[in-house]
Amino acid sequence: xxxxxxxxxxxxxxxxxxxxxxxxxxxxxxxxxxxxxxxxxxxxxxxxxxxxxxxxxxxxxxxxxxxxxxxxxxxxxxxxxxxxxxxxxxxxxxxxxxxxxxxxxxxxxxxxxxxxxxxxxxxxxxxxxxxxxxxxxxxxxxxxxxxxxxxxxxxxxxxxxxxxxxxxxxxxxxxxxxxxxxxxxxxxxxxxxxxxxxxxxxxxxxxxxxxxxxxxxxxxxxxxxxxxxxxxxxxxxxxxxxxxxxxxxxxxxxxxxxxxxxxxxxxxxxxxxxxxxxxxxxxxxxxxxxxxxxxxxxxxxxxxxxxxxxxxxxxxxxxxxxxxxxxxxxxxxxxxxxxxxxxxxxxxxxxxxxxxxxxxxxxxxxxxx
Numbered sequence: 001x002x003x004x005x006x007x008x009x010x011x012x013x014x015x016x017x018x019x020x021x022x023x024x025x026x027x028x029x030x031x032x033x034x035x036x037x038x039x040x041x042x043x044x045x046x047x048x049x050x051x052x053x054x055x056x057x058x059x060x061x062x063x064x065x066x067x068x069x070x071x072x073x074x075x076x077x078x079x080x081x082x083x084x085x086x087x088x089x090x091x092x093x094x095x096x097x098x099x100x101x102x103x104x105x106x107x108x109x110x111x112x113x114x115x116x117x118x119x120x121x122x123x124x125x126x127x128x129x130x131x132x133x134x135x136x137x138x139x140x141x142x143x144x145x146x147x148x149x150x151x152x153x154x155x156x157x158x159x160x161x162x163x164x165x166x167x168x169x170x171x172x173x174x175x176x177x178x179x180x181x182x183x184x185x186x187x188x189x190x191x192x193x194x195x196x197x198x199x200x201x202x203x204x205x206x207x208x209x210x211x212x213x214x215x216x217x218x219x220x221x222x223x224x225x226x227x228x229x230x231x232x233x234x235x236x237x238x239x240x241x242x243x244x245x246x247x248x249x250x251x252x253x254x255x256x257x258x259x260x261x262x263x264x265x266x267x268x269x270x271x272x273x274x275x276x277x278x279x280x281x282x283x284x285x286x287x288x289x290x291x292x293x294x295x296x297x298x299x300x301x302x303x304x305x306x307x308x309x310x311x312x313x314x315x316x317x318x319x320x321x322x323x324x325x326x327x328x329x330x331x332x333x334x335x336x337x338x339x340x341x342x343x344x345x346x347x348x349x350x351x352x353x354x355x356x357x358x359x360x361x362x363x364x365x366x367x368x369x
Contacts, residue, residue: 004309005337008049008318010266010296011228013093013176015049018312019333020321022271022300023052023097023179023233027067027132027140027351028358032057034069034079039086040359044330046092050319052179052233052269053083055099055186058166061117063109064101064186065132066140067352071096071166077173084174095177095231095266096170098163101131102187103148103196104241108134110146117155118148119190119197119204124242128185132351140352153201159187160217164224177229180218183271185241188214189234192252195244207252215259222263231298232260233269237280240273250285257293265295269321272301286316305336331363340364 005017029035042051057063057070070076080096087094103124105116109131123129123145130142151159167178182188190196191213197204203213214232221230236253239245260268270289272281281299290297299311300321308320326332328345335342341364349357 002312004305004312004320005333008296010050010231011177011226013228013266015093015319016047016091017049017333018319019048019336020269020298020300020319021045021048021051021326021332022321022323023054023181024323024327025054025065025068025132025351026358027065028353029069030067032063032068032070033073033076034083036082037355037359038069038079039083042083042092042094043086043090044359045326045332046087046090046094047331047333048092048326049333051087051092051094052321053094053096055097055101055181056080056166058098058100059162060111062100062162062187064105064116064145065351066109066134067132071098071169071173072162077169080170080173080175088174093176095179096173096175097179097181097233098166098170099181100159100162100187102190104131104145104186105148106131106133106143107146108143115146116148117151118187119199120150121148122196122198123147124185126242128240128242150199153203156203156213160213160220163217164220167221167225167230171225171229177231177266178221178225179231179233179269180214180221181233182214183233183235183269184238184273185235185243188217189238189243193243194246194248207248207255211252211256211259214256218260218263218265222265227264228266230265231267231269232265233271235271235273236285238271238273253285254288254292257289261293261295267296267298267319268293269298269300271321272299274302283311283314283316286311290316327357328361329364330361331365335364338364
């Protein structure tokens with residue numbers, strides 16, 4: 001029987017266990033460059049079999065949160081190199097999550113204060129239509145996103161090239177691979193969802209056309225760095241950031257599963273956002289997805305050690321991703337293996353600030369002395 005703590009291989013990368021540290025925005029770098037504190041944060045958690053970085057903007061246009069390290073400049077590449085060296089020195093493996101937020105941004109974060117871009121002009125509204133940006137008085141806080149403009153057909157192709165450049169930068173920075181962020185209501189999901197994609201060009205209309213942007217970008221990344229170093233994250237049925245539900249969701253994601261299988265990706269990472277308070281990514285969906293896409297499958301969202309192990313036992317997933325538990329438990333893998341209690345993260349220090357709530361959480365053994 002396969003254990004959560006057994007090794008696993010993705011491409012040429014061998015993971016020491018099947019626990020994944022999920023990507024989490026922490027907004028700790030005002031200069032948008034990963035620093036020594038970033039390196040220490042990831043080093044502390046490097047016993048995860050695989051770490052996926054916080055969403056890493058591929059360009060200034062891709063930014064949607066203040067104080068998030070990007071990966072478009074030489075200075076940012078150098079900063080991330082310090083992170084990968086720290087993680088590899090601790091025996092860990094790390095992928096960079098490549099991110100474009102699309103409409104989930106604010107003019108204060110955009111070049112020349114331009115509006116953000118999306119599949120169409122449909123804005124995110126209501127309580128979920130907010131992001132972590134600059135307020136009118138120059139402080140940082142949660143503000144309403146700015147209504148977007150639609151990318152032209154030519155600009156969509158340009159954004160694909162931005163992802164390719166970012167992937168090359170990630171390899172130069174020493175990452176083991178990259179994860180394309182196609183989840184959680186950001187740019188690629190804005191193209192997949194027919195409520196936010198009202199285009200009439202080759203990127204709109206049918207399921208195949210709405211998926212074209214995601215698939216052409218994956219193909220470009222594969223050509224650039226190799227399929228065994230490219231993963232993708234999706235959030236089927238997500239309603240995060242004012243993404244409306246739609247009738248073709250299951251068909252859309254199973255179509256993608258079929259397409260991914262032929263591309264021999266490093267992995268597919270599914271995130272369950274619990275849109276109605278219950279698990280959206282059901283066991284039946286996992287069976288159907290896996291039948292079409294027999295490559296490494298990661299699931300994130302509300303997992304416990306027990307539920308993760310059961311899904312592995314049932315052959316539904318290969319790796320289990322944990323988000324917030326890794327914030328307060330840098331030694332999460334050791335705690336799960338030993339049956340030690342888990343600490344709870346301080347919600348007030350999730351975004352922004354310094355070491356408090358970032359690199360000052362103790363290991364269980366240190367906390368117990």
